[in-house]
Amino acid sequence: MRGWWCSPLLIYLFSRVRRHYDHVQQALGLHAAAGRGGLEPAEDEPPAVVPQQVRHFFLVPVARLNQATLRTLAYVGSLGQPALALHVSPERAEAERFRTQWATWGDHIPLETILSPHRVIIQRLAGYATALRLSHPDLTFTVVAPDVVVDRPWQRLLHYRTEQRLRRALRRHPGIVVTSMPTHLTC
Structure with missing residues (x-):
């Protein structure tokens, strides 16, 4: 029974870390346009800087x-x-x-x-x-x-x-x- 509180705390911390990495990937990722096969921005994204x-x-x-x-x-x-x-x-x-x-x-x-x-x-x-x-x-x-x-x-x-x-x-x-x-x- 020792450390029973540890598991929920670790699960919470790991989920926060995962959420952070997902957010970073979404913010920095290159999203492929559907059906084009290229790395072009979607309609709601700003164009890439050249x-x-x-x-x-x-x-x-x-x-x-x-x-x-x-x-x-x-x-x-x-x-x-x-x-x-x-x-x-x-x-x-x-x-x-x-x-x-x-x-x-x-x-x-x-x-x-x-x-x-x-x-x-x-x-x-x-x-x-x-x-x-x-x-x-x-x-x-x-x-x-x-x-x-x-x-x-x-x-x-x-x-x-x-x-x-x-x-x-x-x-x-x-x-x-x-x-x-x-x-x-x-x-």
Whole structure:
């Protein structure tokens, strides 16, 4: 008689798991049109997205100009899509210094600076990306963060993991992709 309550609880939990998987399959599945044998959407489904319909906008968070940042900016610029670099500054004087450095680099991609007096960076970047997405719902926004890749696991703790933190902050926002441009170091 020990554990008699366990069986109904397990049955309930397993049925909830099954219901979840059925829902995911229904939401993500490709449904064959009856009698056509192809993978065409049914009348009540939206048509599949094809590559020619996707319009991009790239956003590059830039803390400072260094090799990792320049590599990321060069990559994004080479894609030939609209792009914007975004710098978060704690004060106006630092933002002006950065704009001067940016102009010296060549201003290949437009730069936007945001003031954040309390050095709140990730929330400001995420808020900016979300606001852009809301104002342009027809675009797919890709945030490309410079990422320094080091050899040893303990060294990873010493680097600011912008891409991972942005991914967590933006994962629930549809139409925003977060990725990174790795720069490998051998230390």
